[in-house]
Amino acid sequence: MRKVAIVGVGMTKFGEEWSRGYRDMLIEAGSRALADCNLHGEEIDAIYVGTMAPGSLVGQEHTGALVADFMGLTPVPATRVEAACASGGAALRTGYLAVASGAHDCVVVGGVEKMTDTPGNEVASALGGAGDQEWELFMGASFPAIYALMARRHMLEHGTTEEQMAQVAVKNHSNASKNKFAHFQNEITIETVMKSKYISSPLKLFDCSPITDGAAAVVLMPLEKAKRYSQMPIEILASAQASDALALHSRESLTSLRATQVAAKKAYEMAGLKPADIDVAEVHDCFTIAEIMAIEDLGFFEKGKGGKAVEEGKTAIGGEIAVNTSGGLKGCGHPVGATGVKQAVEVVWQLRGQAEGRQVNGAKIGLTHNVGGSGATAVVHIMKRAD
Amino acid sequence: MRKVAIVGVGMTKFGEEWSRGYRDMLIEAGSRALADCNLHGEEIDAIYVGTMAPGSLVGQEHTGALVADFMGLTPVPATRVEAACASGGAALRTGYLAVASGAHDCVVVGGVEKMTDTPGNEVASALGGAGDQEWELFMGASFPAIYALMARRHMLEHGTTEEQMAQVAVKNHSNASKNKFAHFQNEITIETVMKSKYISSPLKLFDCSPITDGAAAVVLMPLEKAKRYSQMPIEILASAQASDALALHSRESLTSLRATQVAAKKAYEMAGLKPADIDVAEVHDCFTIAEIMAIEDLGFFEKGKGGKAVEEGKTAIGGEIAVNTSGGLKGCGHPVGATGVKQAVEVVWQLRGQAEGRQVNGAKIGLTHNVGGSGATAVVHIMKRAD
Numbered sequence: 169m170r171k172v173a174i175v176g177v178g179m180t181k182f183g184e185e186w187s188r189g190y191r192d193m194l195i196e197a198g199s200r201a202l203a204d205c206n207l208h209g210e211e212i213d214a215i216y217v218g219t220m221a222p223g224s225l226v227g228q229e230h231t232g233a234l235v236a237d238f239m240g241l242t243p244v245p246a247t248r249v250e251a252a253c254a255s256g257g258a259a260l261r262t263g264y265l266a267v268a269s270g271a272h273d274c275v276v277v278g279g280v281e282k283m284t285d286t287p288g289n290e291v292a293s294a295l296g297g298a299g300d301q302e303w304e305l306f307m308g309a310s311f312p313a314i315y316a317l318m319a320r321r322h323m324l325e326h327g328t329t330e331e332q333m334a335q336v337a338v339k340n341h342s343n344a345s346k347n348k349f350a351h352f353q354n355e356i357t358i359e360t361v362m363k364s365k366y367i368s369s370p371l372k373l374f375d376c377s378p379i380t381d382g383a384a385a386v387v388l389m390p391l392e393k394a395k396r397y398s399q400m401p402i403e404i405l406a407s408a409q410a411s412d413a414l415a416l417h418s419r420e421s422l423t424s425l426r427a428t429q430v431a432a433k434k435a436y437e438m439a440g441l442k443p444a445d446i447d448v449a450e451v452h453d454c455f456t457i458a459e460i461m462a463i464e465d466l467g468f469f470e471k472g473k474g475g476k477a478v479e480e481g482k483t484a485i486g487g488e489i490a491v492n493t494s495g496g497l498k499g500c501g502h503p504v505g506a507t508g509v510k511q512a513v514e515v516v517w518q519l520r521g522q523a524e525g526r527q528v529n530g531a532k533i534g535l536t537h538n539v540g541g542s543g544a545t546a547v548v549h550i551m552k553r554a555d
Numbered sequence: 556m557r558k559v560a561i562v563g564v565g566m567t568k569f570g571e572e573w574s575r576g577y578r579d580m581l582i583e584a585g586s587r588a589l590a591d592c593n594l595h596g597e598e599i600d601a602i603y604v605g606t607m608a609p610g611s612l613v614g615q616e617h618t619g620a621l622v623a624d625f626m627g628l629t630p631v632p633a634t635r636v637e638a639a640c641a642s643g644g645a646a647l648r649t650g651y652l653a654v655a656s657g658a659h660d661c662v663v664v665g666g667v668e669k670m671t672d673t674p675g676n677e678v679a680s681a682l683g684g685a686g687d688q689e690w691e692l693f694m695g696a697s698f699p700a701i702y703a704l705m706a707r708r709h710m711l712e713h714g715t716t717e718e719q720m721a722q723v724a725v726k727n728h729s730n731a732s733k734n735k736f737a738h739f740q741n742e743i744t745i746e747t748v749m750k751s752k753y754i755s756s757p758l759k760l761f762d763c764s765p766i767t768d769g770a771a772a773v774v775l776m777p778l779e780k781a782k783r784y785s786q787m788p789i790e791i792l793a794s795a796q797a798s799d800a801l802a803l804h805s806r807e808s809l810t811s812l813r814a815t816q817v818a819a820k821k822a823y824e825m826a827g828l829k830p831a832d833i834d835v836a837e838v839h840d841c842f843t844i845a846e847i848m849a850i851e852d853l854g855f856f857e858k859g860k861g862g863k864a865v866e867e868g869k870t871a872i873g874g875e876i877a878v879n880t881s882g883g884l885k886g887c888g889h890p891v892g893a894t895g896v897k898q899a900v901e902v903v904w905q906l907r908g909q910a911e912g913r914q915v916n917g918a919k920i921g922l923t924h925n926v927g928g929s930g931a932t933a934v935v936h937i938m939k940r941a942d
Binding site (some may be wrong): 169214215220221222223224226227228229230232233234236237241242243244245246247248249250251252258261262265266268269270271293294296297298299300301302305306408409410411412413414415418426427430431540541544545 | 556601602607608609610611613614615616617619620621623624628629630631632633634635636637638639645648649652653655656657658680681683684685686687688689692693795796797798799800801802805813814817818927928931932
């Protein structure tokens with residue numbers, strides 16, 4: 169397999185973008201990624217687009233070809249990749265394999281979701297399609313309810329508190345307030361979270377990531393070509409993915425995601441690294457409890473110690489490991505299919521030293537962790553600045 | 556890139572399977588493909604699933620993980636690939652690249668669609684999402700209307716007749732009647748087609764492929780390992796994909812699919828073959844005119860001579876090139892995401908000499924051609940029996 173690097177990145181401002189559509193967001197993100205590495209359209213060999221539910225949300229499938237069409241890039245092969253909320257990560261991995269294989273020399277990977285401005289209840293039902301529709305959503309178990317079960321069990325087994333979960337939101341809002349692309353630009357306090365209304369106990373409004381519109385894109389090249397397009401190419405050291413049962417009731421544990429553990433183990437092996445080597449990580453905090461579980465399952469902290477670590481500031485910028493410097497799904501927003509690609513954009517900015525007011529000093533190794541549904545898919549990538 | 560071979564194939568009976576669901580069809584097809592090469596689940600490294608619109612049709616996204624889950628294969632990485640009606644072909648190509656890259660040694664590629672038994676008008680609107688939703692479907696241009704425009708123009712430019720289109724349906728029903736997995740098991744006459752009601756003039760009911768339920772699966776391996784699992788591995792000599800504008804009004808031609816032409820050209824180059832070398836081809840006949848355009852765009856016949864070639868029996872079994880021996884989309888049925896994988900299953904059976912009453916004598920080289928929407932995606936694969 170050839171070594172692969174990211175040479176260009178771009179994203180739209182995430183948010184409730186009522187005046188913007190699916191198409192123009194993707195084009196903006198893609199154009200920014202191309203401009204970031206001075207790439208011309210005719211050099212692009214293939215496009216992969218991560219997007220979860222455009223059929224339900226905007227009535228459009230076939231969005232790989234849509235991107236090629238509206239970016240003026242036909243007849244470049246263009247394919248949509250879907251793994252629910254991990255669609256972006258899965259698209260990145262698919263693009264990575266296409267370059268690693270030798271089949272393509274220049275691949276653009278985009279992620280996008282248009283979630284506001286739907287006529288009815290499409291968002292809740294579309295997101296429910298990330299879990300087991302027959303055994304969960306049809307029975308009334310929406311995603312906040314599913315993650316609330318995990319949170320309750322984590323509290324019981326490990327003594328995790330609602331305040332510790334709240335601290336995840338506080339940290340991620342603080343990081344987001346320093347990111348001009350983030351959905352939320354405001355800091356919040358523990359009190360804001362604790363006084364917000366319960367969505368599904370113990371999860372409150374501020375424990376939940378928002379409904380967001382947005383897009384992100386990266387450009388991949390073989391490492392050997394990358395220096396021609398970027399002064400600071402970021403090498404993808406590892407790309408790993410794993411699956412688990414869609415439905416929570418079929419899992420072995422309520423407090424760990426096996427898919428995350430398996431994908432992380434493979435990724436560390438592939439990179440020849442261990443959790444302590446990671447300087448900066450974008451993890452999948454669709455709910456605050458998800459970030460606590462993620463930093464445990466990824467090996468940054470012992471199982472059960474995640475809540476305490478957050479409470480003690482170990483995951484803040486300047487702490488032991490900076491987690492979700494972009495603001496994460498909670499602060500930066502969660503346009504589902506875009507999230508996995510946005511995570512890569514943020515890590516690239518961190519490793520290049522371009523993360524402005526939220527820069528982690530001396531960040532050398534970064535990790536992204538993207539989860540589909542309640543954990544039936546996990547995708548982990550590890551990156552470093554190429555020497 | 557490593558050489559890749561298909562070692563196992565399987566499919567369900569295609570049809571209006573009112574008693575069968577999305578999940579069990581995929582499992583049946585996958586299990587048959589595994590049994591076909593005596594493969595055990597623990598040897599599988601990755602799964603790719605081609606499916607177009609399960610979110611709209613059965614309320615379930617995240618169907619890569621669904622397959623891993625219900626086949627008992629977690630934590631194997633599992634990813635859904637979508638390119639509208641070319642989802643199966645795009646999934647095959649994605650699986651091919653994953654093996655060619657060296658990342659995975661054993662990949663299962665499935666294709667599936669559950670299209671009957673939806674509560675409302677989901678099928679028409681979901682299929683409309685394969686075209687340009689904003690510029691076509693919202694304006695009332697459904698797929699029969701779009702292909703009718705192509706047919707009308709082909710008749711004008713090249714003198715193609717309604718009887719020649721009807722002959723495509725007659726041939727494909729005849730082939731389907733010899734395929735126990737086909738949706739339609741009955742032969743029809745030119746008169747049947749000509750007397751059927753107009754759906755969108757000049758296309759009549761029997762010019763249109765049906766709404767079908769079904770699934771198909773193939774197992775991919777590096778060629779060097781393939782002999783251990785199959786006495787007759789089928790090597791994938793070429794895999795190519797191309798895109799075009801989603802909307803018909805943005806295309807340069809109404810009578811050719813540029814995506815097909817570009818993908819075919821790449822595929823022939825990659826395989827070191829020319830159209831005349833192909834013995835058997837499964838092409839995308841969502842409407843009869845589509846088969847006529849396909850056999851021209853793939854280079855089997857000159858542009859404008861496709862209708863005549865069909866009329867003269869050149870595409871029948873025993874003719875110059877056997878086209879759609881499975882019955883094609885018209886006769887075998889068109890469970891959208893399954894079609895591209897089913898095409899590979901049929902070609903493998905032909906190249907192994909296992910196509911029973913529809914066997915093409917001495918078939919050595921086969922081609923599959925899968926189209927998304929009205930031509931915004933085309934995927935072409937060329938295969939031969941490994942020596």
